[in-house]
Amino acid sequence: MPMGEREPWLVYDQWSKTYGDLLYFEVLGQPFLILCSLHRTNDILQKRSTIYSDRPQMPMVVDLMGWDFVLGFRNYGAWWKKQRKLFHEYFNPSAVTQYRAIQLDETHDFLRRLSENPDDLFKHIRLHVAAIIQRISYGAKVDSLDHPFVRNAEAALAGVSEAGIPGRFLVDLMPILKYVPEWFPGASFQKKARVWRELNEKMVNWPFEAVKERMSNGTQLAPSIASTLIDKLPEKGHPDREEEENHANKLLVRSGASDSSNSTLQSFFLSMVLHPNAMKKAQAELDRVVGPSRLPDFSDRPSLPYVSALIKEVTRWNAGVSLGMAHCSSEDDEYDGYFIPKGTVVMGNAWSILHDPEAYPNPDEFLPERFLDLKDGQLNPDVQDPSCAIFGYGRRICPGQHLAQDTIFITVASTLALFNILPPLDETVLIKETDIRSLSSAA
Numbered sequence: 001m002p003m004g005e006r007e008p009w010l011v012y013d014q015w016s017k018t019y020g021d022l023l024y025f026e027v028l029g030q031p032f033l034i035l036c037s038l039h040r041t042n043d044i045l046q047k048r049s050t051i052y053s054d055r056p057q058m059p060m061v062v063d064l065m066g067w068d069f070v071l072g073f074r075n076y077g078a079w080w081k082k083q084r085k086l087f088h089e090y091f092n093p094s095a096v097t098q099y100r101a102i103q104l105d106e107t108h109d110f111l112r113r114l115s116e117n118p119d120d121l122f123k124h125i126r127l128h129v130a131a132i133i134q135r136i137s138y139g140a141k142v143d144s145l146d147h148p149f150v151r152n153a154e155a156a157l158a159g160v161s162e163a164g165i166p167g168r169f170l171v172d173l174m175p176i177l178k179y180v181p182e183w184f185p186g187a188s189f190q191k192k193a194r195v196w197r198e199l200n201e202k203m204v205n206w207p208f209e210a211v212k213e214r215m216s217n218g219t220q221l222a223p224s225i226a227s228t229l230i231d232k233l234p235e236k237g238h239p240d241r242e243e244e245e246n247h248a249n250k251l252l253v254r255s256g257a258s259d260s261s262n263s264t265l266q267s268f269f270l271s272m273v274l275h276p277n278a279m280k281k282a283q284a285e286l287d288r289v290v291g292p293s294r295l296p297d298f299s300d301r302p303s304l305p306y307v308s309a310l311i312k313e314v315t316r317w318n319a320g321v322s323l324g325m326a327h328c329s330s331e332d333d334e335y336d337g338y339f340i341p342k343g344t345v346v347m348g349n350a351w352s353i354l355h356d357p358e359a360y361p362n363p364d365e366f367l368p369e370r371f372l373d374l375k376d377g378q379l380n381p382d383v384q385d386p387s388c389a390i391f392g393y394g395r396r397i398c399p400g401q402h403l404a405q406d407t408i409f410i411t412v413a414s415t416l417a418l419f420n421i422l423p424p425l426d427e428t429v430l431i432k433e434t435d436i437r438s439l440s441s442a443a
């Protein structure tokens, strides 16, 4: 497959070297604007966020599959603002600290699974990320990918991943087709949309209804965001009850499903296989700070600058979400002498930003040290943090980033404290052998 199909950010990055950091083109009359530097994302998506915070039309995903309620796909407006505010209440930097005990506990389960069966690394990562988010959202302990909530959510998300590929369905290019009935010859996309919509509705309602039921029969033991939201709902029969409940169960959908923490953790394992020296330096720091008789905790984070630098370098070097989610302009605009029409699809190219040699000398090299002040070994605040691009931009910036950063930190630190990550012994798996280090009794 040519590079452009799988990795368009690399193509845009190459184009930007010839044509500049502002790329504009049209496909079948649809204008696209690709921003290939932090200067451009700041100017457009940040400083002009009042008109660059909408999402592009996606008739298949949004209208036919019913993803219109999901914060990430919702158009910029009153419903989105209310959801976003509610999301912030439960996922702001101080709110997420209350979930750390869950993250720690789930990380220890992850380590146990990894030591029992290292061949299933990718499955363990998926389960780990899903288990944390399900427990925080619904108070449900999930210990298998076969858990019905997880299976259903993964199937629903697989649908949205397929349908979200631009041009995959003709209806995205000709929205009028959304009115064609399912029985009409050639309208098989309607049947697919119906099946995915059903999975989707189940993903929204099923876990939330389960919490309601457990609360009413007194079996909801663990607190969760869902139970807090349900407690705060107006009394039954109150005129606002339906709308509030609607907001409450939709809030958890993005968080209840999988997220990009998955790809970041995969990228971490890959980076360690390719860069054993960086792994050894992080392990030496863990040995010094945490010692051999316990596993790392969140309180160790300030004393682990090399581990923090290594995590930043993992996200910079191989950014999993290089084009992020597309924004869309809601008004005509003029910028730097150029006219940008209303309805332009705008994307920040995180790859270009995170491989800018001005900000990161020798950008293709994996060098955690670039984030450290070499005089004292502490994190250097003057080096651009990769979170300026990996979590998106402006008003749409990822509201789950604080939770994600905690999950990544505790998983990486604990894994490095316990295991050596070795290269594959054959080409079918990423790591064939994990070598348990000195802490095997502590997990």
Ligand code: HEM
Pocket: 071, 072, 073, 084, 087, 091, 254, 255, 259, 260, 261, 262, 264, 321, 324, 325, 326, 327, 390, 391, 392, 393, 394, 395, 396, 397, 398, 399, 400, 401, 403, 404, 405
């Ligand atoms: C390493 C992990 C993660 C990465 C790299 C990541 C990255 C992103 C990116 C690039 C966007 C699009 C931002 C934009 O449009 O400019 C986004 C949106 C979003 N993310 Fe994350 N994310 C991560 C984890 C999470 C988690 C754990 C949650 C939930 C707890 C979450 C919830 C959301 C939501 C709700 C949106 C949509 C925001 C909106 O459209 O207003 N993310 N994320």
